[in-house]
Amino acid sequence: MICHKKTVDLMGTQETDLHDVTDQVIEAVSESGVENGLVTVHTPGSTSAVTTIEYEPGCLQDLKDLLDRLAPKNGEYSHNASWEDGNGYSHLRAALLGPSLSIPVEGGGLVLGTWQQVVVCDFDNRPRRREVYIQVLGLAGEAV
């Protein structure tokens, strides 16, 4: 069995950043030599998350708008009252979407739809460098 890791550095802004990391995930799978297995994309940090979406400007705007409705930046948050860092909304958005995503690898490739990209969401209200963790677990040979 192979366990391969790759990290990717992303730089965010003070607004919500939606980073397409699909190419880096494909690259990690290719580097790993895994033919059949599972790739996990994980963001260590409580104000970021991972999901998939069609990476086109309309969908990205719609996702931001949805999250602005669910957890508005200027809402009232107990976290902000205690810590005064103003990113209570970021924590909620991250907890809702979740910090990781696992996708099957088949024949050395990612099982994804044509219009489906892997997106790392940075919700924090200050520019942060994020180290995203891509892990490939599986077999070099055939699936059975």
Next chain:
Amino acid sequence: MICHKKTVDLMGTQETDLHDVTDQVIEAVSESGVENGLVTVHTPGSTSAVTTIEYEPGCLQDLKDLLDRLAPKNGEYSHNASWEDGNGYSHLRAALLGPSLSIPVEGGGLVLGTWQQVVVCDFDNRPRRREVYIQVLGLAGEAV
């Protein structure tokens, strides 16, 4: 180590479809010969998602109602303005729930609650055939 895959074809409607695939997941685990490991249910496509719920008509209706409130079918979406395919709400629902789910396998069986079923959600506004990907990764023998 074993890596086994099974695909399941589902046919959707133009409404939100919630498919119970629990039996197919159990079948995939059984076919795989994996005694202890992880099964991943994944839907390649940006307008579908996977989660668990009690598969009874009340809960299914409630989930549809919740998603209708969060991302209404007839809401204003930038995606629709650009692409005119009217499925902006489908993309949002899919990104919110996420495209995959991994469940432990123990003693050749799924670790699930009695009232907990694995559900593939097809949110698209046109009838689509979905190929759902079930992958079992693990050991034929005992866990340690």
Next chain:
Amino acid sequence: MICHKKTVDLMGTQETDLHDVTDQVIEAVSESGVENGLVTVHTPGSTSAVTTIEYEPGCLQDLKDLLDRLAPKNGEYSHNASWEDGNGYSHLRAALLGPSLSIPVEGGGLVLGTWQQVVVCDFDNRPRRREVYIQVLGLAGEAV
């Protein structure tokens, strides 16, 4: 390859309970002998879920408040109309967050942010004992 499991018993109340299980997950990884792999935290049951959040009182309150807005305890639910157990809101919150989470293991440790804890959410409206399932899958040796 190693596949190790650990179960953790949690006791809930009739309110939403957010249990920090990070220490138990670290312990499971340590017990397993896995140096590089994947740990999955899974809650079998349709009224509970797993995510990560900064485990401080403000964030926990904010998450409860968010879920109270999205799926209010005293809302109208078809599930309640049929079953009269009053936990329709619990099922929705669980389906939204999802029942499991997988996190990479590197060098025998969890890849988590400093302010990021693994949280099991018990949404049920009656006190329940929950058996949470922690599974570690991976290699005793080096990643490649």
